[in-house]
Amino acid sequence: MKLTVKIKRYNPEKDTAPHWQSYEVPAEPLDSALALLLHIKWHIDGTLTFRKSCAHGICGSDAMQINGENKLACSILVQDIVKGDGDTITFAPLPGSPVIKDLVIDQTRFFEKYRAVMPWLINNTPPPEKERIQSPEDFDLIEDATKCIMCGACTHSCPSTWADPDYLGPAAMLKAYRYTLDTRDEGSDERLGVVDSKEGLWKCYTIFNCVQACPKEIDITRWLSALKRKSVTARL
Amino acid sequence: MNYGKSARSTNAQNWFLHRITGTFLIFLLIVHLWVQHYDHQTATIAVQTVTAEQFEAGTLPTYPDEAVSAVRAQTGNATMEVTPYDVVMQRLSDPVYAVLWKGFNILFLLFALHHGFYGLNNVLSDYIRNDMARAITKVLTWTLALVLLIVGLYSVITAGWNYSP
Amino acid sequence: MIFSHDVVIVGAGGAGLMAALYAKEGGADVAVVSKLHPLRSHTGAAQGGIGAALGNEEEDNWLWHTFDTVKGSDYLGDQDAIEIMCKDAPRTIIELEHYGVPFSRNKQGKISQRRFGGHTRNFGEAAVRRACHAADRTGHAIMHTLYDQCTRQGVRFYDEYQVLDLIMTPDGACNGAVAYEILTGEVHTFHSKIVCMATGGYGRAFKTTSNAHAGTGDGLAMVLRNGLPLEDMEFVQFHxxxxxxxxxxxxxxxxxxxxxxxxxxxxxxxxxxxxxxxxxxxxxxxxxxxxxxxxxxxxxxxxxxxxxxxxxxxxxxxxxxxxxxxxxxxxxxxxxxxxxxxxxxxxxHYAMGGIPTNFNSQVETGNREAIVPGLYAAGECACVSVHGANRLGTNSLLDLVVFGRRAGMAMAQEIEERRRERKLPLPDAPEKRTRDMLEAILSRTEGEPVVNVRTDLQQSMMDNVSVFRNDETLSTAVADMEGLRQRARNVVVRDKGKAFNTELMDAVEIDFMVDYAEAIAAGAHHRTESRGAHSREDYDKRNDDEWLKHTIYQSDCEGNFEFSYKDVVITRFQPKERKY
The missing domain is CATH 3.90.700.10 (Succinate dehydrogenase/fumarate reductase flavoprotein, catalytic domain)
Structure with missing residues (x-):
């Protein structure tokens, strides 16, 4: 089939504002959305710019807005987006961060928030000779959160982040959850000091956009709520 | 942005209160709605509704017989016309009901104000990002909440004093 | 601009991050330069597990692991290095666990282990549970934890800087790298005492691959172009x-x-x-x-x-x-x-061959005694050689972390020893070759697009140099490379801008690709036997008399190449027929 692919283009060296550009692209139902972009870049317009790498949803490079929803371009197929021949697919950069070029956004702030939550295991007890013991049940607590690929689809779908760009956002706080609830971690005081703040947890109004956007189907809001409970009990 | 460098805010407590008040508000609202609009046994101001045709024809809503007779019985005036004000005042001047209903209303008032103003502050701080402006907004909104609390408390506590229809 | 650090690590996958972490903890000033954001590296795609004889599920022994790896390598792996890897494995996994890697757990709360291809107990008796895993995203779990730890330690990251050349002194030591900053289009010099290559594999040289788009083996071409050899390039694993x-x-x-x-x-x-x-x-x-x-x-x-x-x-x-x-x-x-x-x-899926290194991850010149001063390599781009002619599953992650770790510790020690020394001076205009190359591509207005050349190269490699090979297919592939090289040098890009010009990098990568694809095809043509992943229809037997040796490939990247050889280190296990 033939599809119309509409892309929000922006070249910082030429444009003052983003504009839409359309391409006619041949496609198969089982093609990924990324395949459409690659077709354009390779065969029609080499100036089209986007990030990509693994092409099967594990590296997190190609999160973008496809038909208005934040998706990984490699992990959504043409048949899931359009009904048939002649339909239109739109691509735009993730909303809420500055655009560098076309579909490439500046993630500086996104990773600044990641660094702010102390995203590493804090444990000052000398480790045992062997591994630290962790029951499968305790592992289950954090397993879902460890699936995060830091693609940014959640944070860039979060109305709280759109309204207040300083808000830590779901990705960073999910990372805080992943370490704080890890039974091997002893740093919850320090980490809660960051997330239990005016730009932290309490700006999550359980809107659930992040859960809908997450390409790894992580139940983000659930884990952030657990982190809120942990913060409150830590205070009591 | 200097994450984690500022002192811990009072957000954790407020957030937790927000959950508690929210939960209670559900029950308070259910009681409120029931008493005001559906319960015909205790004295209520619930009206029996009229259809659009009846309204056009000039028929006005009437009170249930239980409410009307309760007011008439208390005032000793068996022919008086009963207004909503009469119904409420009758309830709040009743020596048994008054404590219960005033307690209920004060709780309702406190919970609704905290719940609403915490929410309002959240929304405002989403869009006002200057620290100074935020502090001013916070003071202003909670001052407004305090004023409303005083007005509300005054109304609830004094209602029904020296009521005579 | 010139950036100056003790250690510059090129690539931020498992090996790069591991090397960075241990070098930083050892006191060195470390910079990691990567063409992708580190979390986008392909280590994250490793799924099933990482092998180590922890014995959490049943009795296991590092010696059995060593035997399996030697046998799996079809006896081409260097047994001293394999022994080090398998002995280092348990303690490295435990260190990773202490760093916070979220491994799946068994009922006792220990790291859960499962069976994997070629891993057996008691020298081949039956399959053994040896693969530690984090569900089926083991690489992802390890890589994210390593990045978290590097962040904690303050490793300096240069994200989306694509290294395009090494800087060598006239004496043949390495003292820096030249990188293209993708965001701005600027060319920068990294001046350092040590450079560590961790640039990964080259699966994208084949039409069907499990590798990422970024898996273009750039580091191998850079090494070749600086007159250094590659080892055992004919061994390509198909998963x-x-x-x-x-x-x-x-x-x-x-x-x-x-x-x-x-x-x-x-x-x-x-x-x-x-x-x-x-x-x-x-x-x-x-x-x-x-x-x-x-x-x-x-x-x-x-x-x-x-x-x-x-x-x-x-x-x-x-x-x-x-x-x-x-x-x-x-x-x-x-x-x-x-x-x-x-x-x-x-x-x-995987490149067994690569940059020859010793078991401290120092790059060798093809001769075991002669190392290249200031140059290290670890991970898939390196050839220690622990995988020989065929890698066992779970041994790639193990290779990354063990030799990444050893590289990190060795580099920290070398920096400590050279604390009082100054960095070797940069040559005049170290960036010139890179700037000329980029300028040539950007100024070209006539030619074919990158995709045509790349598609033809991938097709030729797939048709001629995949699972089964013979003289005819391999001669064809080697002959194809000459034409592809000329075409790759004459591609035209439509994006002439400086900001985030990924098309320009595609053009550079295809040029690199020809250089090491030629090494693969020529190496396969040269090795007239079947061993491990290298299966010749016209020489379908393993030939230990003539070919129990590593091939060392050297090229001027103009179509002239030559082979030399390096003995296989055999310690405990004499070559036997390989049966499963």
């Missing part, structure tokens, strides 16, 4: 179970959990080829058997694929232990592995 047509990896852990390969008759054909370990035979063998089945007309409905049957394994195992591959099958093939078999075919 048996890639999703049909797409090449997306279905982990060997799927067979470790009980998955079975079936042909069109529904037969479990691996029983015929490897009666002891059946579907858990090493990858080279399984891939070759799959091609034999397909050639014998037993592909599914006559097509070039077979089935991986997981239906008897059960929903719980699939959802709990293999969630990612369940999702991949559903998303990309519309096949639910709980109820239907998955269409699979071999996919280009």
């Amino acid at each position: 048996p179970t890639g999703l049909y047509r797409l090449g997306i990896l279905i982990t060997e852990g799927a067979r470790g959990e009980g998955g079975i390969l079936r042909n069109n008759d529904g037969e479990r054909f691996m029983e015929r080829y490897a009666p002891t370990v059946k579907d858990l035979a090493p990858r080279d063998l399984v891939s070759q058997c799959m091609y034999k089945e397909i050639r014998a007309g037993r592909g599914i409905n006559g097509k070039e694929h077979l089935y991986l049957d997981m239906t008897h394994v059960g929903e719980e195992v699939l959802l709990k232990k293999l969630p990612e591959i369940t999702i991949f099958s559903r998303t990309y093939m519309g096949v639910d592995p709980i109820t239907e078999p998955i269409p699979v075919a071999p996919t280009c």
